[in-house]
Amino acid sequence: MSDQIEIELSKDVIKTHPGDTVVETFVIANRSEVNDQFIVAVEGLDSSWYELETSSAKIYPMDRLKCRLTLNPPKDSTALAETHSFSVKVAAKNDPRIETSVPMTLVLRPFYNFELKLDPPVFGGPTGNYDLLIHNAGNDDVPFRMVGIDSNDSCRFTFTPNAPNRTCRRDAEGKSCGPAGRSPKLWRNKAV
Amino acid sequence: MVRPAVRPNFGETKLYDIKLNVFPNIGDADPKSVTGRLIATDSPPVFYANLEPEVEIVDAPGGVATPGKYKLHLSNTWSLETTLILEGSSAKDQCDLLFGNTRVVVGPGQSVTVPVTVTPKLRIDNYKDRSYPFDITVYPERWESESKYVEGELKVSAPKPDFRLDLIPIEPVGPAAKYDMFVTNYGHADLGITLSAFDHEELLEIEFERTELHVHAGERRRVPVTVNVVDPPPDDRPSCTTSPCARCRKMWTPGCRSTSWARSQSTPSRRSTR
Numbered sequence: 034m035s036d037q038i039e040i041e042l043s044k045d046v047i048k049t050h051p052g053d054t055v056v057e058t059f060v061i062a063n064r065s066e067v068n069d070q071f072i073v074a075v076e077g078l079d080s081s082w083y084e085l086e087t088s089s090a091k092i093y094p095m096d097r098l099k100c101r102l103t104l105n106p107p108k109d110s111t112a113l114a115e116t117h118s119f120s121v122k123v124a125a126k127n128d129p130r131i132e133t134s135v136p137m138t139l140v141l142r143p144f145y146n147f148e149l150k151l152d153p154p155v156f157g158g159p160t161g162n163y164d165l166l167i168h169n170a171g172n173d174d175v176p177f178r179m180v181g182i183d184s185n186d187s188c189r190f191t192f193t194p195n196a197p198n199r200t201c202r203r204d205a206e207g208k209s210c211g212p213a214g215r216s217p218k219l220w221r222n223k224a225v
Numbered sequence: 226m227v228r229p230a231v232r233p234n235f236g237e238t239k240l241y242d243i244k245l246n247v248f249p250n251i252g253d254a255d256p257k258s259v260t261g262r263l264i265a266t267d268s269p270p271v272f273y274a275n276l277e278p279e280v281e282i283v284d285a286p287g288g289v290a291t292p293g294k295y296k297l298h299l300s301n302t303w304s305l306e307t308t309l310i311l312e313g314s315s316a317k318d319q320c321d322l323l324f325g326n327t328r329v330v331v332g333p334g335q336s337v338t339v340p341v342t343v344t345p346k347l348r349i350d351n352y353k354d355r356s357y358p359f360d361i362t363v364y365p366e367r368w369e370s371e372s373k374y375v376e377g378e379l380k381v382s383a384p385k386p387d388f389r390l391d392l393i394p395i396e397p398v399g400p401a402a403k404y405d406m407f408v409t410n411y412g413h414a415d416l417g418i419t420l421s422a423f424d425h426e427e428l429l430e431i432e433f434e435r436t437e438l439h440v441h442a443g444e445r446r447r448v449p450v451t452v453n454v455v456d457p458p459p460d461d462r463p464s465c466t467t468s469p470c471a472r473c474r475k476m477w478t479p480g481c482r483s484t485s486w487a488r489s490q491s492t493p494s495r496r497s498t499r
Contacts, residue, residue, distance in 0.1 A: 181227065183263070
């Protein structure tokens with residue numbers, strides 16, 4: 034951390050929904066007596082989630098530069114509903130040891146979306162054995178409750194597991210999760 | 226699992242349109258539903274599987290057996306179309322089983338024949354007949370509890386050995402002569418050889434450095450051989466046997482009195498050895 038560079042944030046915690054766009058401004062001040070070129074970067078955040086107005090700028094001694102950081106996290110399961118810590122870093126181009134960074138926080142709010150599939154759609158036998166596939170396309174864990182009905186109102190439906198279950202948002206990332214340790218991507222409620 | 230309250234009578238089917246409603250218990254997300262259909266029957270899928278060898282015994286001329294070919298007959302005696310899943314395995318995983326199709330749809334009352342190819346994975350390492358047991362598992366899709374097993378056996382006949390023997394005299398001097406015998410295996414499989422020797426008049430003692438020999442396919446191996454005269458009379462013991470006896474055409478025979486032996490005993494090489 035160098036005292037020759039100063040970064041002033043308008044706010045260090047940004048709250049938004051995935052799919053929305055937030056523009057945050059910050060000011061870079063050159064506190065040195067050298068006319069220098071500065072490199073501006075964001076660290077700790079997926080590069081597809083933001084746009085930096087200025088990545089390199091010349092700032093005169095004791096002068097200031099106003100920069101814009103546009104945040105637009107995608108509305109999908111990769112933008113998890115949680116707190117994402119990142120930082121804005123400014124370094125002198127000629128001497129990278131002269132650098133300053135400030136921590137920032139992006140709080141993503143949850144959104145809910147899911148898709149259903151019955152496999153197979155048609156089944157023959159004395160009992161019907163289906164897989165109900167629930168794909169949690171949101172960015173947060175969701176508990177589900179399932180109810181079955183039939184045209185004659187004469188069938189009994191058994192779901193395994195039968196309790197309301199929480200599909201893990203990380204399913205979409207291909208990581209294992211869920212109370213029953215089910216396969217990633219699609220968390221299955223397999224009928225027996 | 227969807228279980229109808231009343232099971233259909235024998236041979237009957239009954240249709241049920243089903244709908245599954247899924248409620249997310251969080252946030253303001255709306256419930257969603259998915260629909261399907263149950264064709265209720267009186268029993269699980271009923272089918273039969275039978276394996277018929279087309280070429281069960283195969284030769285292994287090149288050390289690797291040619292595939293055995295079979296026909297798997299599948300009969301669906303159920304009231305609905307069924308999809309049968311085929312899986313194969315062999316003892317100690319020695320064979321590859323290849324099906325014409327591993328997922329076979331068979332209509333009600335229909336039969337289907339699926340070609341099956343069984344190939345041994347291992348190279349034939351000797352000239353013995355071999356057999357490879359295997360089994361095939363058939364089950365209706367989503368009805369693994371109704372699996373049926375079919376056993377088969379692939380028989381591989383041994384290839385014919387192809388080898389050659391060469392005896393090269395390297396030191397044929399004196400009553401004890403030394404030779405090199407070479408065994409060349411021209412075949413495609415390893416060869417186990419037992420060596421033995423005799424002479425008709427039982428006057429020689431023939432010894433091999435080893436009598437049991439393992440020769441790999443394409444390999445040539447040497448076995449030293451020593452030939453001794455069994456107790457030759459002192460008067461008849463020549464020191465040189467480089468030329469055969471003119472009378473009996475043998476290299477040397479105890480008791481031989483022919484003039485050719487006398488000549489051979491007076492050769493410069495013989496004198497030089499004394």
